[in-house]
Amino acid sequence: MMLLALWSEKIEGKGEDAFPASLVDEENGTGIIAVADGLGGAGSTPYQIGEKIFSGAYLASRLAIQIAEQTFVEQNPNLENFTETLENNLKKSFQLKIAQLDDKRSKLRTRLIKRLPTTIAGLVFRIQEGKIIAENVYRVEAFWAGDSRVYVLRKTGLQQISQDNLIEDLDAFENLLQDAPIANCISAEGDFQLCKQKIIFQEPIVLITATDGCFGYLPTPLHFEYYLLATLHHPRICTLELWQEALLWAFEAKAADDISLALVTLGYASFEELKFATLDRLIELKKLIFSQKTPQEQWQEYKKKYYEVATSIQITHTQ
Numbered sequence: 617m618m619l620l621a622l623w624s625e626k627i628e629g630k631g632e633d634a635f636p637a638s639l640v641d642e643e644n645g646t647g648i649i650a651v652a653d654g655l656g657g658a659g660s661t662p663y664q665i666g667e668k669i670f671s672g673a674y675l676a677s678r679l680a681i682q683i684a685e686q687t688f689v690e691q692n693p694n695l696e697n698f699t700e701t702l703e704n705n706l707k708k709s710f711q712l713k714i715a716q717l718d719d720k721r722s723k724l725r726t727r728l729i730k731r732l733p734t735t736i737a738g739l740v741f742r743i744q745e746g747k748i749i750a751e752n753v754y755r756v757e758a759f760w761a762g763d764s765r766v767y768v769l770r771k772t773g774l775q776q777i778s779q780d781n782l783i784e785d786l787d788a789f790e791n792l793l794q795d796a797p798i799a800n801c802i803s804a805e806g807d808f809q810l811c812k813q814k815i816i817f818q819e820p821i822v823l824i825t826a827t828d829g830c831f832g833y834l835p836t837p838l839h840f841e842y843y844l845l846a847t848l849h850h851p852r853i854c855t856l857e858l859w860q861e862a863l864l865w866a867f868e869a870k871a872a873d874d875i876s877l878a879l880v881t882l883g884y885a886s887f888e889e890l891k892f893a894t895l896d897r898l899i900e901l902k903k904l905i906f907s908q909k910t911p912q913e914q915w916q917e918y919k920k921k922y923y924e925v926a927t928s929i930q931i932t933h934t935q
Contacts, residue, residue: 617640617642617647617882618856618880618884618887619640619649619878619879619880620856621635621636621877621878621879622636622830622860622864622875622876622877622878623635623636623875623876623877624829624867624868624875625874626871626872626873626874630671631674631874632654632656632673632677632874633651633653633654633827633874633875634651634654635681635876636651636681636876636877637650637738638878638880639685640880641692644693645742645745646741646742647880648684648685648688648738648739648741649739649825649880650684650685650738650739650825650878651737651738651764651825651827651877651878652677652680652681652684652734652737652802652876653677653734653764653827653874654671654672654673654676654678654734655676655730655734655735655762655801656671660672660673661729661731672731673733675713675732676733676734676803679709679710679713679732679734680706680736680802681736683702683705683709684702684738687702687705695740695742698757699759699810702759703809706736706810707806710732710802711804713804714732730801730805731804732802732803733803734802735764735802735827736759736761736762736764736810737759737760737764737778737826737827738758738760738825738878739757739758739759739766739825740756741756741882743755743882749883750883753817754817754818754882754883755815755816756777756814756823757812757814757815758777758812758813759810759811759812760779760810760811761781761800761801761802761808761811762780762798763780763782763791763798764827765777765778765826765831766778766823766824766825767824767825768817768822768823768925769821769822769823769824770821771819771893771894771896772921773841773897773900773918773921773922774841774844774922775921775922775924775926776837776923776925776926777813777925777926778811778926779811781800782797784796787923788837788922789836789911791832792835792836792837795832815925820881820883820893821881822881822884822890823879823880823881823882824879825879826840826876827874827875828873829867829871829873829876830867830875830876833870833871833873834870835911836911836914837915837918838904838905838914838915841901842902842905843863843867844863845894845897845901846866846898847859847863847866848863848890848891848894849891849895849898854887856887904917904918
């Protein structure tokens, strides 16, 4: 099991992405990864805490990650109904936080502005060990609200597990062009739901959570997977730490936003094994990206497998 976390802010001390959650209990074979992106438009309201002033978006993303980590620690290793428990904890904690902050602010309200708005996207996992590593089973419960995403990287390619909570029904490529407003996000109003999806994998996988700073400024959805694999297979990349540095540099070069990503590998015995297992996929992906096909044509071919996991299992909401 290997963990990797990326975090970068465009304006120092003002980043609306929280540092990602990445906790693992190796003894029980469980863990959590999660990211949160505070919504700067709706969450631009300033709050003074001590000598410093923070936006609602800044506070919201960090509180969401804190509650996600606390919920995991409290429930672990029994992670049944994790998403339902997390949603309840988020609603209680956000209501308590805004009550504390509102003591120093006007009680004037408007439905146009959400207080402490943020996305969240994450997952908890459990490893069910077989007699040998090839017989392991990986039980995953993904959860999200907003347009931050949960992915799985398999030998056949990258697949999006989460479904963007947008006002318009756009696919990943269409949203790069139109950037539709978010329909569901965490906030102190408590009028949100966490979506969830439980999946069982019986093969080595890489689980990924990312905010839109990682994928929202790329030419196509294909390029997110391409940057993951191209940096991994760079001749000078021979350790997890070097891959982390290269991947952060690649995303920072493209993004006009904060960046937050957490990644965990399951079923790969070593970094070298991960590289070997994904080499054929990188070659296949390069052929598509550097072909004569238009970006739209590339997406139509890539899309065939990209939503395979999400469409094979029904996405549910907490009650």
